Amino acid sequence: MPNTTRTTSSPSSSRSSVALTRASLFKFLWLLVGVFFLASYLLVYLANDLDRTEEAESAFYTRKAVQSLEKSLLSTVKDYAFWGDTYRQLHTQVDIDWAYVRQNVGPTLFTDFGFEGMFVVNDSNRTVYAVVKGELKPVDASQWLKQSTGAILERARAGAEAEIPTSAFINIGGVPALVVAAAITPGTDPTVLRDGRVPSVLIFVDILEPAKLEALGQDYGVDDLRVATPDELYDPSVFSLGENGSAGTLHWSPPEPGQRLLGLGLPLVGFAALLVCLMTWVILRRTTASAQALDASYASLQHSQMALAISEARFRDVVEASSDWVWEIDADWRFIYLSERFEDVTGLSRDLWIGAAMDDLLRTELGTVSQWLSIPSRRPNISVQCRYVDTKGQERITRVSARKMAGGGFRGTATDVTEEVEARRRIEFLSQHDALTGLPNRTRLQEFLDGKLKASPTVEHPLVMLSLDLDRFKPVNDLLGHAAGDFVLNEVSNRLAECIRHGDLVARIGGDEFVLILTDLRSQEEVETLCRRLIESVERPIQIDEQQVFVSTSIGIAMAPNDASEASELLRYADIALYESKSSGRNTWRFYAGDMNAKIIERRRLERDLRFAIKHNELRLHFQPRFRIADGQMVGAEALVRWQHPERGLIAPDTFISIAEETGLIISLSNWVIETACHHAVLWPEHLFVSVNLSPSEFKRGNLIQRVQTALHDSGIDPARVELEITESVMLEDATGALEVMHRLKRLGVRIAMDDFGTGYSSLSYLRTFPFDGLKIDRSFLNRLAESDDDKSIIQAIVGLGQALSLTVTAEGIETAEHLNLLKAVACDEGQGYFLSRPLDNEAFSTLVGARTVAGTDSKV
Template sequence: MTQTATNPHHETAGYTAMTRKASLSFIAVIAALFITAALALVYLCLALDERQVRHSEADAAKAMQSRLDKIETALVDYAFWEDAYEFMGERLDLAWAYDRNNIGPSLHTTYELDGVFVLGPDGRTRYGLIDGELTEVAADNWIAGDLPALLANARQGSVEDAVARAYFSVTGMPAVVSAAVIRPDSSYVEFDRLSYLVYVDVLTDTKMKAIDQAFDLAGLKASLGERPDAPEPKLTLRPELGMSLTLQWRSEELGKTLLMKFLPMLLVLGLLVAVLVGWLRGRIARAASMIDAAQQALRISEQRFRNISEASSDWIWEADAQQRLTYLSERFTQVTGLAREAWLGRPLAELLNYDTHLLASHAEPGGLAGRKPLPCSMHDSRGTQRYGQLSARAVLAGDTLEGYLGTVCDITEEIEAKARIEHISQHDALTGLANRHRLNHYLNARLNEGVSGDRPMFLLALDLDRFKPINDTLGHAAGDLVLREVANALTACTRSTNLVARLGGDEFIVAATDCRTHEQAERLCERLIEQINQPIRIGANDVSVGASIGIVAAPYDGLTAEDLLRYADIALYEAKSNGRNLYKFYEPAMNERIMERRQLEMDMRQALRRREFRLDFQPRYDAASQTIVGAEALVRWQHPSRGLLSPGVFIPLAEETGLIVELSDWVLNEACLNALCWGPELMVSVNLSPVEFQRSDLVDRVGAVLEQTGIAPSRLELEITESVMLEDAASALTTMNRLKALGIRLSMDDFGTGYSSLSYLRSYPFDGIKIDRSFIAGLDQSDSSEAIVNAIVSMGHALSLTVTAEGIETVAQLGKLTDLACDQAQGFYLGRPMAPLLFQQVLRDSNGVEPEGTLAFAGE
């Protein structure tokens, strides 16, 4: 067998030529880098100067806008001030304006206003201040500019609470002239009768110097008109009115300064590097002969591990003594998606995150290698973080460390599964917020760290208002969407140092550790309520919920998580009881009230079983004939220890606890049974709670009472307050139409106290209205009250509604109502609420109606 020998000299010559070529290429690269660096330096310096000019232009615009906003805010405060309209409108009160300093010298000292003028509707000066002193100089004589156009613009913008401004000349200097009409409120539109308030801010050298110092605009000057030939930096402001204003200042030109300093240094450095490269060329040539040996060693190493790496489920790596990778098995690419060639020669620490010092100690002979792998992590080709266990062993040649070899076992799935379990155990599945378990852990940890007056912790308990109707009408999917949007709002309003948790349903907790005072906690609550009140889009509907918040603070109110959560819940109940959509701080007295409430709730539950409630009936009369046409059923509670309780004491509690439904069913049933004894023509009126309209079974319950008692539906009237329509107008309209389909009557109670009752009368199927007693109280004493009642009666008749006046206490009031053709009347003068049997007696005495029977009723 013939074997061809390889000539080592030829190999050496080949590597020498390669080395020479490589060194020349290296020199060319270095030269290109230095040239590129020099050009880049020039470009960056010039770009720095350009950017500085643009930045200074933005600062100049910001400075002028800040000054304009300050003057405009002051002008709006004074011009749209009711006192200014009263004392500076049609009549001029100089003592109020100047002597009492309402529109006087303080405008010059506080806002640096050089001129303040009040102009009449015709534009003539009625009042003037120059430099804070009274003056007889007219505004149009002092100000050089189109002042009438400015006033017209101010009059036009007043509809939207806006002011007008322009740049004019004052004594040869540029000035900002702002104007607004003086009016009492935004509804006033008779502008021809209104005066104008004009502010003049002359841009003096002193003011420009102040702006210069505040915004670092060296040599800032202002001049009227455009300056196209002026050097930069400059800024030209072009308003709709008046002249243009040009601002000019000096630029520092930092880029050119840096260029002159660093470019010579870069050239000197280039010469030094060239000398160093020449020296390195010799070193590179001597090192070229070692390449063959290294390549041969690499082939042997690869052959040694190839079989093992292909058979293993983990991927194998090999590195030199500096932990630079020299080998990666094919399994590495399969697991990570990364190319092996891209990582060979690079440090293992760039590929994996691990403790490099700990790796060396583990890899020593007799170390922990193979028994306790090191934890490590990396990012695969898709950028996904993967976790593994790194095993390593040292490769020795005698006592010399040649490198390392080892394996990496991928445990990403196990780590992610553990993380998911941990996250699920501490977070709410719907919103992603912390759950009760994580909240308790967080509170205990925070309390164990210690809280004090300097480092308090505020706990906010939130409960959503108007959330249940969304679930009932739009479904639970819509409710879930609302909860997620609320969770996002809470997270957006709080810092990362705080914790936001959902306890379940529509209950949330915010643990605020960055609030130092009660005032800061109040501002946080205001932000939360404002954000939660924003409309939420669900399909084609915009829904809105509110939030009530109870606040407790550690260490002031408690030092345990259990106490803080309990007290926050008590404060939350107080907030909901006081009207909702507000916040309340916990007070010890709240605990006493909640205990009383719970006792009253238990008593009420027993009262329904023991039949402690009773009905009284207040007669309703025909206003003209003064004959009884029916009665209003009024529920009372004969409490065994507290005596007779009025509805105002227990009805709100019944609404909150849900007992209102059972109580209302009893009232409806008893009222209809009593009405059966009055005669076939008399009607009975029953008040409905707004809470009942939030339930879907109201119509069925009323229908069941009609069927059980056998009363004619036309004899039953349900009184409804306007708050029913305010809660959910569309749902309320549907329910009321279904009630009307039963044949009963609907009446709006307390008419006139709401802000939109007139629109409701046209849109909803009411049969009658009851004029609120507040209008009747002054009927016989005030012409305005009589006019209001007359308007309500006329409007009700125009809409074919029966008008009933309640709260009649004098014969004069009754006479007035009769003259105004009011249909029905009710009040203490005509008859107080009375027991059922006494009402039957009144019927016999008043109308001559003989009751059809006598029933025994609860409470008598």
């Protein structure tokens, strides 16, 4: 019989299997312990990172808050210092009456802007005018600031020619303060001549008291912004003011979301670790029993062969599981090995490329891969980006790393980084371009403009800047949605780009605002030709689905070096010219002129004065009587607001109503008019009503219903004696919303009339749909009666229309007996105008009402 050998497992081999199993499980357990420890560490790290992120974000907003405050104060001192009137009244001479009594540069700086200190230092560095907390004081600026003002005076005068103000943070009695200063110059006022002396300096001081700091922090979402105590100076949540914190240090309380995360996460990790330990103990018992049944034949395997097989398998698994592909080349730069991942990543065949030259597949930016590998001083841990073409013909980018092999040749890995490179390029592109239109953004515009200005443009070869703003764009967004608005912006961007030459720039700087930088236009005629072409291009209809959209553009023009030689000034002047273009009727262009800046300063001053007027009872109401045409009986009066300006006298509403609408003051102004009109009218005879005009913007904001209801309640007037006049632009902008508001007003009991009927669309559907009680014929039809028979027919038609719809028809602008006779002939209901009565102040109107009451209600017009 052949000799056979039987192998059995011994107790010792069984015990070694058990020991190995236990050791593996314990290793696994320690691995789990390490995983839980790592998880706990990462949780703590994440929590701390969240807190650090919040700390960094709050520090960022604190810095933005301080910078915004500083920028606002610099702009304010610049408006006052570079003003011809300031130069005449505070530098050439010191006129206390002009500055303080008339409040041009006086107590309003404390009440409206919060400046605790305001000083004027003359050319001899002597304080010649000082206002402290709104009161005129004979105090020296250095004495009040408790430190020398020499440095800030020197900086302010250094910026006199360029009209650049300066600022500094200082410490006044332990409280930080922001000091801004500017040399007093005539600005752009051509009527003021410099006297040759060293300019005086205007200084504003804003003391950052606790209440101001807290309010500043709340505006930017920073909690508990305050001056740091000595114990808080080394906290991370601090911001130094002045050089090395000489003016003080700000401290705030950042949110701590990480601590809340730790409170929830750590108990969960501990519970999971306990559960895993319990499961490991159960598995250990079962695997120990299974290990004792292993066959002892494993002991006869050669440990060296087993280790080699395991090592080879591990290497193969690692290589094929990696996202990289592994390569080897011989001394002739030919592939001798490519991992299986080569085909998955590149789509190329391994069999075709093994034996082929590496340089035929990959190439670097600076040459071949073999040249890179041959560099004597090349460090082994340095990689290089290479390019190759895949099977689809697309260029791919891979990062190659290599090490020299002992027997010659190289071995290394290749990682596909195409998406990474494209993402980086995309990020770089978006940092300088608008994400919606692809046009350069404000950052790229600034770089381009700086580069062109460094080339020093001349009068013969100027640099031209066009600032464009789309007209009629907002209704597109409101009516058709933001998707349609985005489509319009893209189409306009393409049209603008088609109108310029190579080397010029079109940038979108926000919303519907664009800027064009042009270099090859040498005359005003060429600029105007381009502007005309731009407007015509933008005005072409834009097709969105089955609807055509029309927009237009207004253009402001500034040129270097004629207007300015600095980018910021050129942008500002182009914006000023754009504003002038819009004020001139839109859909046109304007070149910058020096008086435009003066107009804006004057408008800002008028706005500031209007704010003061509303708060300090400078408004007046006049009442224009309205009469019944048939018998001449007075039926009511229209309330007309006037402004009694302390310097300019009585100002008509045409001057300031538009400013009130643009700045948001219309709500407080209208409140005053409605309340005052109701309080006066409640004292009139009960058969008289009062009519008040409403602005279209009041239908969009300001809680109109509640404001009217409050005025009616506070005055006690019968709502039926109050008439509200609105224009049809209210219905054009938001017909649905306007209808709802008007129905709610009617439920209060007031009357509603359509004002200026006949000057707009005057749609019959408005009169039928909206709850009007009357309509007013615009004065323009009566003014042209002598010139046009058509206007007579129109008046007769409007009266007939009103009677058919049971509306009271009122004619405005009755200035002659002919006007009155015509209106009687067509049976117009009511009328008002200078022929019947001019607008009267309250006292004169009350006298007229009393006189007519004494004379009897049958008095004729």
